[in-house]
Amino acid sequence: MKVPAQPPDVDAVLEAAGQQGRRLNIFQASLQLRAMSGDYLAWDKLRYKQPPDDLTHEEWWAATRLARTMVERPVDRLVDVEGRPFTFTLPDAVLRSIENVNRAASGHIAVSEQVTNASTRDRYLVSSLIEEAITSSQLEGAATSRRVAKEMIRSGRPPADRGERMILNNYRAMRQIIELQHEELSPELVCELHRIVTEGTLDNPAAAGVLQSDETERVAVWGDGDQLLHRPPPVDELPERLRRVCAFANGDGAPGYVPPVLRAITVHFMMGYDHYFEDGNGRTARALFYWTMLREGFWLTEFVPISRILKQAPAQYARSFLLTEQDHGDLTHFFLYQLDVLERAIKDLHEYLARKASEVRDLQRSMRARPGVYNHRQLALLESAVKDPGAEYSVRSHSLSHNTSGETARHDLRALENAGLLVRSRRGKQYVWVPVSDLVDRLEG
Numbered sequence: 001m002k003v004p005a006q007p008p009d010v011d012a013v014l015e016a017a018g019q020q021g022r023r024l025n026i027f028q029a030s031l032q033l034r035a036m037s038g039d040y041l042a043w044d045k046l047r048y049k050q051p052p053d054d055l056t057h058e059e060w061w062a063a064t065r066l067a068r069t070m071v072e073r074p075v076d077r078l079v080d081v082e083g084r085p086f087t088f089t090l091p092d093a094v095l096r097s098i099e100n101v102n103r104a105a106s107g108h109i110a111v112s113e114q115v116t117n118a119s120t121r122d123r124y125l126v127s128s129l130i131e132e133a134i135t136s137s138q139l140e141g142a143a144t145s146r147r148v149a150k151e152m153i154r155s156g157r158p159p160a161d162r163g164e165r166m167i168l169n170n171y172r173a174m175r176q177i178i179e180l181q182h183e184e185l186s187p188e189l190v191c192e193l194h195r196i197v198t199e200g201t202l203d204n205p206a207a208a209g210v211l212q213s214d215e216t217e218r219v220a221v222w223g224d225g226d227q228l229l230h231r232p233p234p235v236d237e238l239p240e241r242l243r244r245v246c247a248f249a250n251g252d253g254a255p256g257y258v259p260p261v262l263r264a265i266t267v268h269f270m271m272g273y274d275h276y277f278e279d280g281n282g283r284t285a286r287a288l289f290y291w292t293m294l295r296e297g298f299w300l301t302e303f304v305p306i307s308r309i310l311k312q313a314p315a316q317y318a319r320s321f322l323l324t325e326q327d328h329g330d331l332t333h334f335f336l337y338q339l340d341v342l343e344r345a346i347k348d349l350h351e352y353l354a355r356k357a358s359e360v361r362d363l364q365r366s367m368r369a370r371p372g373v374y375n376h377r378q379l380a381l382l383e384s385a386v387k388d389p390g391a392e393y394s395v396r397s398h399s400l401s402h403n404t405s406g407e408t409a410r411h412d413l414r415a416l417e418n419a420g421l422l423v424r425s426r427r428g429k430q431y432v433w434v435p436v437s438d439l440v441d442r443l444e445g
Contacts, residue, residue, distance in 0.1 A: 002315075003227065003229065003322060004042060004043070004044040004319060004322055004323055004326060005043060005044040005047065006043075006326060007042075007043035007061055007065075007326060007327060008043070008058045008061055008062070010061070010062045010065050010066070013026075013058045013059060013061070013062040014026065014062055017059055017062070022059065025053065025054070025055060025059065026055070026059050026062050026063045026066070027063075027066070029052060029053065029055060029059075029060070029063035029067075030062075030063040030064070030066035030067040030070070031067070032052075032067075033063060033064055033067035034067045034070055034071055036067075036068075036071065036089060036090070036091035036092060037091070037092050038091075039093070040089075040091045040093060040094075040332055040333070040336055041064070042323045042326075042327065042333060043061055043326075043327070046060065046061055046064065047061075065327075065328075068089050068330065068332075071089050071090075072087040072088065072089050072330070073087060073088055073089070073090075073256060073258075074086070074087050074256070075087065075088065075248070075256075075258065075266060075331065076248065076255055076256055077244040077247065077248055078244060078245065078248060078266070078270060080273075080325070080329045081231070081232070081233050084328070084329055085329070086266075086324075086329040086330075086331050087328070087329060087330055087331065088258075088262065088330065088331040088332050088335060089330070089332050091332065093336060094262075094332065094335055094336060094339065097336075097339035097340070097342075097343060098259050098261055098262070098339070100343055101261050101298070101339065101342055101343065101346070102261070104300065104343075104346045104350075105293070105298040105299075105300040105301055105304070105342075105346055127401075128302065128303040128304065128305050128349075129171055129174045129175065129302075130149070130150055130153050130154075130171060131146075131305040131308060132170070132174060132286075132290075132305035132306070132307055132308075133149075133153070133167050133168070133170035133171035133173075133174060134146055134149045134150070134167050134170075135305060135307035135308040135310070135311045136170050136282075136283050136286050136287075136307040137163065137166040137167045137169075137170050137283065138307075138311055139282060139283075139307055139310060139311050139314060139317075140166065140280070140282055140283055141163075141166075142162075142163035142164075142166045142167055143163050144161070144163040144164050144167055148164070149164065149167045152164055152167070152168065153167070153168065153171055153400070154396075154397040154400055154401055155394060155396060155397050156396045156397070156400065159200075162200075162201050165199075165200045165201050166201050166283075169196055169197050169198065169199055169200070169201065170197060170283060170287070172196055173193055173196045173197045173283075173287050174287065174290065176193065176196060177193070177287060177290050177291045177294065178294065178302060180291070181291060181294035181295050182295065184246075184250045185245075185246045185249040185250055185267075185288070185291065185292070185295075186246055187239065187242045187243055187246060189246075190242060190246065190276070190284070190288065191209040191210065191211070192209060193284055193287055193288065193291075194208065194209050194276075194277055194280055194284045195208045195209025197280050197283045197284055197287060198277070198279060198280040198283075201279075201280070202278065202279055202280070203279075204278060207277065207278040207279070208280075210277070211235070211238050211239065211242070211276050211277065212235045212238060212275075212276065212277060212278060213235050214235065215234060215235050215236070217278070218232070218234070218235055219232070219275055219277075219278055219279075219281075220232065220275075221275070229318070229322060230273070230275075230321070230322070230325060232273065232274055232275035233274055238274065238276055241270075241274050242274070242276055245267060245270045245271070245274070248263070248266065248267070248270075249263065249267045249288075249292050249295075251263070260293075260296035260297070260298070261293070261296070261298070261339070261342070262331075262335055263292060263296065264289050264292035264293045264296060264298075265289065265331075265334065265335055265338045265339070266331060267285075267288050267289060267292045268285050268286065268288065268289040268292075268338065269285075269321070269324065269331060269334050271284055271285035271288055272285045272321060273321070273325075286306065286307060286310075289306070290302075300346070300349075303349055304342070304345045304346055304349050305345060306341055306342060306345045308345070308348075309341045309344050309345050309348075310341060316337065317337070319337075320333055320334045320336075320337035320338070321334065359383055366443050373419075374416075375412070377398070377401075377402045377404065377408075377409075377412050378412050378415065378416055380401075380402070381393060381398065381412070381416070382416070382421065382439075382443065385421075385422075385435035385439055386435075386439060386440055386443070389435055389437070389439065390434075391434070391435065392427075392432045392433070392434050393413060393422070393432065393433045393434075394427075394430055394431065394432050394433070395409045395410045395413065395430070395431070396409075396430070398412060398413060413433050416433070417433060420436065420442060421435065421436060421439060421442060421443070422434065422435060422436065423435075423436055
């Protein structure tokens with residue numbers, strides 16, 4: 001990826017401005033910029049804009065940095081490789097996004113009945129977890145297609161290669177996070193999640209769930225060719241740094257208020273910044289973001305696959321890390337990017353649920369002559385079968401898709417078979433059901 005341009009040294013700019021009698025101009029501009037109402041530009045964007053008054057681009061940057069320093073907030077206990085605390089500010093864009101996420105993801109407004117109704121929510125939860133598992137793994141190099149990955153998880157078959165193993169591991173980790181969302185984060189829990197995420201996928205199997213301890217093998221982040229993007233802290237600092245991240249995530253009596261969603265995003269950032277493990281740091285970071293969001297009460301996050309948005313522009317994801325590191329540890333750059341991703345993912349979820357609700361209503365209308373014949377699980381299967389006439393369904397896949405017992409799943413499938421909508425055949429040691437060739441005609445009849 002292209003590394004963002006390195007910002008000018010503010011002290012050097014101020015010294016040069018002082019020699020020219022222009023330092024007061026910079027200070028006056030910084031006072032006007034303290035309101036934080038405009039765009040929160042990084043240097044590589046600001047240098048292409050028209051500076052205010054008669055400032056040079058470098059002087060404008062110095063004024064901007066001074067304005068941010070006046071209102072920045074330190075993040076307690078979390079420091080960069082030089083020991084300087086990470087900071088953040090609250091420009092209008094961040095405040096707006098925090099309000100939007102609070103309103104949309106923590107249950108303070110009405111959301112689609114599909115995720116509030118206990119009889120249908122599991123269908124959407126399983127689909128969202130599968131989607132997050134797939135795209136989070138694809139960000140780390142898994143080449144498995146979405147169709148094949150979904151078939152593997154729903155059918156319960158063993159993974160055929162490393163890519164499929166990565167995806168299955170991510171799915172299991174996400175299920176575990178939902179179970180453990182009320183637990184406090186600890187180094188042991190982080191290592192256990194990493195073990196689940198990476199089991200059977202590492203070149204060194206013994207590294208699963210183990211912090212890096214050999215400085216000679218320390219992992220750095222490299223770009224194209226020999227371009228060093230990030231050198232993480234030394235390995236002997238990792239245990240204490242991880243302990244601090246866990247304490248921060250738990251909100252253990254730290255001074256200063258950090259909005260809950262920003263707390264979750266900071267945990268995400270620190271996992272990537274510190275690079276605790278040989279491999280799988282990104283997958284673990286995104287998993288812990290989910291854990292923190294759920295623990296903070298953002299229950300709708302269960303249904304929001306952020307990695308699908310991240311996968312659309314992975315360079316922008318990496319850029320948000322680099323901008324924070326370049327700009328004196330200013331987490332605001334990372335916050336702005338991740339908040340935008342989260343808002344887009346929530347918007348996509350609501351559009352998806354509205355679309356699915358419409359499809360179910362259409363299907364229900366097509367079966368108006370037989371009201372009450374099919375339950376919500378059977379309607380979901382029939383909807384899937386109409387869209388994919390070549391689909392196969394088993395007791396295990398139907399059970400997993402709706403988080404129900406094998407006996408209930410078997411009853412659903414046999415009932416559809418008896419109604420002439422599915423055909424049963426044997427595949428190895430299990431039965432599978434496929435839609436009849438004229439399913440749509442039968443449903444509309």
